[in-house]
Amino acid sequence: MSRDDSSRGKKPSGRQGGNFKKKSYARGNSPIKKNTTASKPQDPNSIRLNKYVANSGVCSRRDADIYIAAGSVTVNGKPITEMGYKVKLSDEVKFDGQLLNPVKREYVLLNKPKDFVTTIRDDRGKRHVSGLISSASKSKLLPVDKLEKEHTGLLLFTNDGNMTKTLKSPINGLRKIYHLVLEQELRSADLKKIQEGVVVDEKVVRVQDISFIADAPKREVGIEIYSSRNKIVERLFETLGYKIQKLDRVVYGGLTKKDLPRGHWRYLTDQEVINFKMIK
Missing domain, CATH: 3.10.290.10 (RNA-binding S4 domain)
Structure with a gap:
């Protein structure tokens, strides 16, 4: 058999055929038709x-x-x-x-670390809490309230202006619990005064609960308060002659720091958002 005869009936391969390209066929042996219709550009607006x-x-x-x-x-x-x-x-x-406003409402909870500011004004050279949640949303999320630079704990961010307005001044107050470390031991007499109510700026500050932290020095106390007055915890203790060394907000509304390490954030669940929207 000659070389030509031996190759008769064989299909050329890509290597043997040089520039040969195998055709693709759809079911029924008809060539696949490419969609040449240009997709209509989406209007970003x-x-x-x-x-x-x-x-x-x-x-x-x-x-x-x-x-x-x-x-x-x-x-x-x-x-x-x-x-x-x-x-x-x-x-x-x-x-x-x-x-209606078409901007999607978003809610983010941050466990704020120390040395980050929460003020909206331009603080050049200072680390801002917004940088810690920059990957959470494309929208501009703002903190509902403030924590001083040296303070730590839970901070809620949202672009929901109505909720922010409600939480800043709820009629019945918003539950907050703080873990405080004072520069000196809290006297039992002053603890009792706080329990009964202390006048700050001509208004009585009522706390839900206050107690010493178990198995800790008398400088450490836990305080539960519903007031929305600015920096009211610091001003309460300053009125009695105490300076706060450390302040950590461990509960905000119904939110806690569970499974949320310092410097980390998470989205609120649908149920948590519903709970906050029920606050009047």
């Missing part, structure tokens, strides 16, 4: 209506579809029932007559 509603915090996206179909959502004064409808960020969207 538009968003699906159900996502817009869900981001505003009214409900989930699935429930938003139900409300849209029921005609409860209007865009620029016109009821929209079309699924998949897109709106521009400049449009006026209302749910049952209430104006």
Whole structure:
């Protein structure tokens, strides 16, 4: 058999055929057709209506579809029932007559370490708590309240202005527990005064509870308070002649430091957000 005869009937391989490329075939031996239709560019200033509603915090996206179909959502004064409808960020969207904000509400809890400032003003050269949660969100999250640079503990961040306003001045107060280390031992007489109420700036400060820390020097106390007055714990002890050496906020609302090491953060759970929204 000649060389030509021996190669007869064989399919050339890629190596033998030089620039030969094997064709790809779909089922039925028809060539695969490539999709040559260019994808339509997305408008960065538009968003699906159900996502817009869900981001505003009214409900989930699935429930938003139900409300849209029921005609409860209007865009620029016109009821929209079309699924998949897109709106521009400049449009006026209302749910049952209430104006909505499409920015997704986010809530982050930080266990603040020492030597980080929480003030919003520009503190050049100082480490700010916002740097510790920079990877948590693309939105600008602000602390609900403040902890002094030298103090540590729980700090809540959010872009939910309504919640921030509520938590800063709740009618019934917001539960907070602090672990304090004083520069001198707390006298039992002063402990009793705090329990009964101490006048600070012509207003009586009521504490829910205060006690010495078990198996620790008398300089260490735990205090539970519901007041939202600025720096009230420090001012309370200063009124009695004590200076706080260390302050650590271990409970904020219903939140604790459990499984949250110093300098770390976590997102609030859906139930935790609901609990805070119930505060009046």
